[in-house]
Amino acid sequence: MSNEQAGVEATARWETWVNCFLLVLFIFFFFNLWETVHDRMFVERAASATGALRVVDFHGEYVAIGIVGIAVILAAWIARRPKQMWRFAASMRLAIVSITSILLGTVVGTLVFQNAQVSQYIDFYSEPLYAIFKALHFTDLFASWWFIAFTVLLAVNLVACTVHRKAWRPQTLGMLLIHGGIVVVIIGGFLGGLLTIKGGIALENGMSTDYVATKDYTTYEENRLARLFPQDIPENARQPLGFTLHLDNFEVLTYEDPYVVHVNKLRHRTDTNELVLLPEQTIKFDDKRPLTLEQGFGVLRIEKFYRNFRRAKAIEETADGRPLAEVVFYPAGHVPITNLVGEESLDKPVAGDAFNLRFAWELPADERLSELGIQREEQIFRLIAFDMSGERAKLELKLGEEKILEGTNLKVKLINFYNDLKAEKVGEEMVFSNASDQMLNPAVEVEVTGGEIGIETYILPFKIEQLMQGDLIDQSRKLMELMNKAGLMLRFDPAVELLLVGSTKTLHVFRPGMPAETVDLSAGPSYTPPFSNYSIVFGRMVESGAAGEGDVFVDDSPVGNFAVELVLKRDGEERRAVIEESDNIPDSEAMKDERYTLKLNDEWFVTLRIRGDYINDYRSHVKVLRDGEEQRTHTIRVNEPLIENGFYFYQNSYGQGRSGYFTYLTVSNDPGLPLVYLGLTMMIVGIIYAFYVKPRLKRSKAAKENDYVE
Amino acid sequence: MWNNFLHAGILLQATTIAYLATFLLYLASVFFRHKVVNWLCLLGLGTGVVINTIFMINRWIEAGRAPIKSRFEAMILLAWCIALTALIVELAHKVRIVSLLSSLTAFGSLLLAFVWYDSLIENLPAALQSFWFIPHVVVYFLGYAAAAVSFFSAVLTLFFPHPRRLQKNNLLGQEYLDFDGYTYHLIVFSFVMLTLGLVMGALWAKDAWGTYWAWDPKENWALISFFVYGLYLHFRKIKGWKGKPATWFAILGFVAIIITFLGVNYLPTAQESVHTYLD
Numbered sequence: 011m012s013n014e015q016a017g018v019e020a021t022a023r024w025e026t027w028v029n030c031f032l033l034v035l036f037i038f039f040f041f042n043l044w045e046t047v048h049d050r051m052f053v054e055r056a057a058s059a060t061g062a063l064r065v066v067d068f069h070g071e072y073v074a075i076g077i078v079g080i081a082v083i084l085a086a087w088i089a090r091r092p093k094q095m096w097r098f099a100a101s102m103r104l105a106i107v108s109i110t111s112i113l114l115g116t117v118v119g120t121l122v123f124q125n126a127q128v129s130q131y132i133d134f135y136s137e138p139l140y141a142i143f144k145a146l147h148f149t150d151l152f153a154s155w156w157f158i159a160f161t162v163l164l165a166v167n168l169v170a171c172t173v174h175r176k177a178w179r180p181q182t183l184g185m186l187l188i189h190g191g192i193v194v195v196i197i198g199g200f201l202g203g204l205l206t207i208k209g210g211i212a213l214e215n216g217m218s219t220d221y222v223a224t225k226d227y228t229t230y231e232e233n234r235l236a237r238l239f240p241q242d243i244p245e246n247a248r249q250p251l252g253f254t255l256h257l258d259n260f261e262v263l264t265y266e267d268p269y270v271v272h273v274n275k276l277r278h279r280t281d282t283n284e285l286v287l288l289p290e291q292t293i294k295f296d297d298k299r300p301l302t303l304e305q306g307f308g309v310l311r312i313e314k315f316y317r318n319f320r321r322a323k324a325i326e327e328t329a330d331g332r333p334l335a336e337v338v339f340y341p342a343g344h345v346p347i348t349n350l351v352g353e354e355s356l357d358k359p360v361a362g363d364a365f366n367l368r369f370a371w372e373l374p375a376d377e378r379l380s381e382l383g384i385q386r387e388e389q390i391f392r393l394i395a396f397d398m399s400g401e402r403a404k405l406e407l408k409l410g411e412e413k414i415l416e417g418t419n420l421k422v423k424l425i426n427f428y429n430d431l432k433a434e435k436v437g438e439e440m441v442f443s444n445a446s447d448q449m450l451n452p453a454v455e456v457e458v459t460g461g462e463i464g465i466e467t468y469i470l471p472f473k474i475e476q477l478m479q480g481d482l483i484d485q486s487r488k489l490m491e492l493m494n495k496a497g498l499m500l501r502f503d504p505a506v507e508l509l510l511v512g513s514t515k516t517l518h519v520f521r522p523g524m525p526a527e528t529v530d531l532s533a534g535p536s537y538t539p540p541f542s543n544y545s546i547v548f549g550r551m552v553e554s555g556a557a558g559e560g561d562v563f564v565d566d567s568p569v570g571n572f573a574v575e576l577v578l579k580r581d582g583e584e585r586r587a588v589i590e591e592s593d594n595i596p597d598s599e600a601m602k603d604e605r606y607t608l609k610l611n612d613e614w615f616v617t618l619r620i621r622g623d624y625i626n627d628y629r630s631h632v633k634v635l636r637d638g639e640e641q642r643t644h645t646i647r648v649n650e651p652l653i654e655n656g657f658y659f660y661q662n663s664y665g666q667g668r669s670g671y672f673t674y675l676t677v678s679n680d681p682g683l684p685l686v687y688l689g690l691t692m693m694i695v696g697i698i699y700a701f702y703v704k705p706r707l708k709r710s711k712a713a714k715e716n717d718y719v720e
Numbered sequence: 721m722w723n724n725f726l727h728a729g730i731l732l733q734a735t736t737i738a739y740l741a742t743f744l745l746y747l748a749s750v751f752f753r754h755k756v757v758n759w760l761c762l763l764g765l766g767t768g769v770v771i772n773t774i775f776m777i778n779r780w781i782e783a784g785r786a787p788i789k790s791r792f793e794a795m796i797l798l799a800w801c802i803a804l805t806a807l808i809v810e811l812a813h814k815v816r817i818v819s820l821l822s823s824l825t826a827f828g829s830l831l832l833a834f835v836w837y838d839s840l841i842e843n844l845p846a847a848l849q850s851f852w853f854i855p856h857v858v859v860y861f862l863g864y865a866a867a868a869v870s871f872f873s874a875v876l877t878l879f880f881p882h883p884r885r886l887q888k889n890n891l892l893g894q895e896y897l898d899f900d901g902y903t904y905h906l907i908v909f910s911f912v913m914l915t916l917g918l919v920m921g922a923l924w925a926k927d928a929w930g931t932y933w934a935w936d937p938k939e940n941w942a943l944i945s946f947f948v949y950g951l952y953l954h955f956r957k958i959k960g961w962k963g964k965p966a967t968w969f970a971i972l973g974f975v976a977i978i979i980t981f982l983g984v985n986y987l988p989t990a991q992e993s994v995h996t997y998l999d
Contacts, residue, residue, distance in 0.1 A: 102958065113947050120937040120987050134988060152935045199933070208930075265843045277723060288723060289839055622789075622842030627849065649850040649927050660930045661846075678930040686932060690919045697915050701908050 036083050037159045100170035108164040115160070119151040153203075165196045184700025191692030198685030207679040209249050210662065212237040213257040213630070214672045220255070221248040222677045237665065237674040249677075252655045254635040258643070260664065260673040263626040269591075270294060271312060271574060274615045287607075287615055307610045308580025317624070319573030319590060426455040574618050576608055591618045628664055630673045646675065656681075724837035731775040732796070732830070738768035739803065739827040746820035758816070765807050765819060768826065772800045783841040788857045790842060795833035797857075798981075799826040801865030805906075809869060815902060821872040852924035856917060860942075863913030864981055867945075870906035871974035873899050874967045881963040900962055903970050910977075911949045918942055937989045941980035948973040 098104060122143055123130055131140040131149065140149075147154030168189045175182075209222040219240040224247050271294075274287035293312060405413055405422055412423040428444050442455065573590040592606035608616035630646045634654050644652045652659040662676040725733065742764035749757040776796065779787040787793045806822030809815060876899045883898035921939070922932040933939065952969040955961040961969075984990060 105954075109947055109951065113944055116940045116944050119935060120940045120984065120989050123989055124935065268843065270840060286723070288727060619840050621840060623845040624843075625846065626843065627846045647849075648846040649852075649924075651927060651930070658926075658930055660928075676930055683926075683932075686922075690922060693915060694919055697912055701912055 032083055032086065033163075036080065037156065040080065040155065040159045040162065096170065096174065099166060100174035101167075104163065104167045105171065108160045108167060111160040112157070112164060115151055115157045118148055122148045122151070124152070125150055161196060165193050168193050181704065184696045184698075184704055187692045187696025188700060189696075191689040191694075191696055194689030194692060195686050196689075198682040198687075198689055200682070201685060202680045202682030205681045207249060207657075207677075209677040210237065210674060211255075211677065212239050212665075212672050212674045213255075213260075214239070215257055215259055218254050218256040218635070219251075220253065221250050222675075223247050224249050237663070237672075239672070251657055253641070254638075255652075255654075255659070256633040256635055257673060258631045258633055260628070260630045260671055262628045262664065262671060264624055265621065265626045267294065267621065268624045269315065269572065269574065269618060269620050271310075271576070272617050272619060273310070273610075274617055276613050276615065287617065289617075307614065308578055310616065311577045311579070313575040313577050313586070316571075316573040316575070316588070319571045319588065421459045423457040423459070424455075425457050428455070572618065572620050572624070576616065578608070578610075589616065589618050591620050628661060628673075630661060630675065632659075721831065721834045721837075724834040727839065728834065728837065731771060731778060732833075735768055735771045735775055735796075735799070736827065736830045736834075738764060738771055739799065739823050739830065742768055742823040743820065743827055746816065746823060749816070750820075761816070761819065762807075762810065765803060765810070765823060768823070769800065769803045769807060772796070772803065776800065779841070785844050786854050786857075788854070788861075789844060789848065790838050791836045792833050792838045794857075794861075795829050795836065797861050798864060799829040799833070801861045802826045802829065802868055805862075805865045805869050809902065809906070813902060815897070817876060818869055818873055818902065822869050825868055825872070847928055850924055850928065852920050852927070856920040856924055859913050859920060860917040863910045863917060864977055866906045866910035866913065867974050867977040870903050870910060870970060873903040873906060874970040874974070877903055877967045877970075878964065881967075900966065903967065904956065907949055907952060907970060907973065911946070911953060914942065914946050914949065918946060937984045937987055938980065941976065941984055945973060945976040945980050948976050 123134070126149070128140070131143065135143070143149050147156065151157055172186060172189050207224070209224050211219055211222040213219065217240065221240070221243070223238045223243040270292050272287075272289035273291040273293070275290050276285055277288050278285060293310065407413060407422070407424040409424055409427060412421055414421055426442075428442065571590060573588050575586065575588045578585040578587070587604075587608045589608050590605050592603070606617060610616065627647060631643065632646060632652060633643050634641045634652075646652045646659055646661045648661045651661075656679045658678045658680075660676045660678070661673070663674045664671050665674065725736070742761060745757065745761045745764050749761055776787050779793070788797050802822050803826045806819045806826075809822075810819045880897055880899055883901065921942070925934060926932040948969070952966065952973055955969065956966055
């Protein structure tokens with residue numbers, strides 16, 4: 011290319027400036043076109059799918075200006091000394107400018123969070139920096155007009171460069187394939203970016219569907235999915251599939267060998283001068299014979315493995331013969347729970363029949379409302395009520411508005427909205443306010459009037475609803491933090507997966523997929539859920555779940571807190587202990603905690619380690635039907651999607667449904683995919699040919715010629 | 721690190737000692753120019769690779785899966801790839817000084833393995849149970865290893881920029897030196913491996929997440945490395961760059977590779993990545 015390079019440099023200096031000016035113009039018009047098309051394709055579709063408020067006008071004139079502008083520039087380029095324009099498009103200079111810009115852009119994209127929440131930017135960087143990032147489109151860099159413009163320029167340059175060299179010879183085949191492949195991948199990528207249909211569907215065993223929820227509807231927040239069953243997807247958010255998908259069975263497989271018990275010796279680290287626990291011996295899950303420790307501590311045996319271990323305090327019998335388990339509350343932020351309810355009257359069970367509706371609110375389509383400065387008074391909030399049968403009713407309310415809940419005599423009034431709920435106890439009263447301007451912990455305050463309940467006020471945090479639909483396993487920790495921050499109480503029932511959320515007066519008892527129960531705490535601090543074998547006593551706040559006399563060990567519900575029960579026999583004496591898994595081992599702090607280590611003596615400690623993932627695999631056995639006729643069956647696994655009618659179905663996740671697990675599949679239909687695959691194949695074939703096949707051919711040809719000469 | 725070394729078992733200890741001994745032997749061969757020392761060097765390197773291989777096979781059998789999941793296992797794979805590349809380069813080109821530096825790097829890689837030591841064999845999560853898991857990782861590590869060796873070769877180019885014929889029994893123990901050429905060939909190999917890895921990663925990502933490209937930090941840096949090495953190859957071919965300017969580009973490429981391999985774990989966006997080693 012050194013010839014063209016010399017040619018470009020030979021052009022007059024002003025010529026280069028004109029080219030650069032035209033380039034800037036080109037990028038500007040491209041930006042215009044892209045922004046408009048992007049808004050049209052994505053934002054407006056998102057708005058319509060969720061029945062949202064933000065109306066995006068379709069700026070046809072911008073598209074026209076963009077197309078005309080690009081056409082004029084191209085025409086100008088070609089009309090004015092076409093040879094030199096062509097040389098510019100094919101020049102090394104353009105290649106370097108576009109590749110360097112893409113390189114720098116990509117580096118920035120790994121230094122600045124992409125599509126994160128505003129607060130994350132401000133916390134990590136700073137407010138002025140965030141403003142700069144925003145202005146330069148750094149926060150959504152890879153979809154920004156300038157990054158895309160440079161990608162287009164690179165593709166144009168690659169094409170021009172290849173054509174310009176007129177290098178269509180077998181010797182250059184590899185080079186042509188590599189560069190052509192990159193161009194084809196870029197084209198396929200753009201096609202996919204504009205036309206890909208994305209969505210998701212949640213299914214329980216036996217459910218069928220011939221549509222899925224469009225992506226914009228399933229995404230409450232960036233990167234977080236609301237997993238919807240077919241009947242919960244509104245008409246205008248349904249993407250038809252052209253066939254019926256039926257879930258025969260969903261299964262979760264666990265590893266047979268999920269953990270190891272280590273017998274550790276306390277050692278001095280030579281490099282850091284710290285004490286650490288280092289494993290000397292391991293006891294495996296499948297070790298049938300008891301391990302005899304050489305150190306003369308006796309015989310150690312694994313008694314039981316717990317997937318989700320909790321320590322509950324001693325069980326007593328209630329009057330009606332049910333065992334009584336005390337719920338242990340962890341300290342909840344700045345709210346002293348001991349002040350909320352008394353320690354007495356443990357024997358007064360209260361039936362949870364006061365109120366059988368569960369409220370949650372859907373985040374409006376535009377979750378950035380505080381950022382955009384939309385008047386909150388005009389915002390419509392949607393509340394969902396669940397009755398005992400699990401049926402839903404929806405209410406749409408503006409701030410201050412009051413409506414009657416369908417099918418009941420209850421009046422619901424929306425009193426207040428919090429974007430970042432904070433709860434504080436002032437005297438005997440709980441006071442709610444916003445902790446910040448950010449949309450971190452949205453909640454609404456609702457007043458319910460009527461029936462036997464009189465007037466009751468509820469705080470309904472948004473995240474609860476999301477969690478109830480979602481996966482309790484991976485979100486429980488997050489929720490715990492959230493609730494602590496909000497000053498609300500949270501604990502799981504030892505026996506069943508149960509969520510307790512409450513404030514000074516009321517306690518909401520949630521179970522996934524079940525109607526909520528609300529308990530009036532003023533009537534007495536004990537409660538018997540109809541679905542549990544336990545009576546639950548609310549009340550005492552315990553600093554931590556440290557083991558003590560009369561502990562009961564409970565293991566139920568899905569994966570959470572791993573633990574192992576050990577029996578140590580020595581001199582005819584039997585010692586029993588449960589140790590939980592800790593991330594902190596082998597640090598010296600962990601060994602002091604009896605929850606995580608079984609201490610044999612001052613030097614020797616037993617610990618538990620989980621071998622990474624406990625879940626081996628989760629898979630959906632599905633059927634594809636057309637007109638009621640079974641076409642085929644397939645097992646969708648994490649790396650094995652179902653491909654049907656252009657739609658790819660991926661095993662995304664799963665959760666606790668109303669009866670057992672439900673599966674959640676994400677769906678994608680990308681018309682650009684064949685081009686991308688073609689381009690990738692061209693690249694691979696080209697690169698191997700260019701670097702390893704062609705030189706060998708050349709060498710053998712040269713050798714032959716030498717033979718001939720000799 | 722030292723405690724972990726003591727607990728690592730005989731195979732890994734032997735591998736580490738072999739690489740260290742190889743490095744010392746190569747160092748000695750600079751001063752004691754004798755055929756026997758040269759043969760001992762090769763023997764040391766070969767022994768290191770063999771024991772390294774046995775360790776990985778053993779761990780594979782024990783784990784019931786390829787030993788390339790944790791950061792600890794990755795460093796051992798890297799040591800293996802580097803030593804193997806050095807062995808091939810030495811046998812093919814009779815260039816010994818690259819082996820000297822490579823055996824030191826393989827040793828250093830194992831030291832890092834002891835820092836990130838994990839005796840516990842972890843089960844494979846569902847996302848990694850794919851046909852692409854082994855080829856994707858192995859191809860990338862071969863690419864990383866070739867890049868590391870090319871880096872040493874590039875550094876040496878700064879001192880010996882021109883190909884030269886040497887007298888026998890010279891300081892470096894060989895007859896012909898062309899570090900610029902070695903760098904080029906190693907980068908070509910690395911570039912081909914990086915491209916293969918990138919494409920395999922795209923195919924895997926499509927099967928696992930539904931998108932062949934997710935702008936993940938690791939992906940981004942792999943793309944950056946690909947572009948830098950691509951530019952190096954273009955400058956060499958089109959502009960005829962040789963010697964120092966090309967060498968600085970080769971070094972830049974290796975910096976990008978280091979960030980791709982280890983640096984991304986420390987970037988602000990690392991928590992969004994699916995590629996970080998979190999154990």
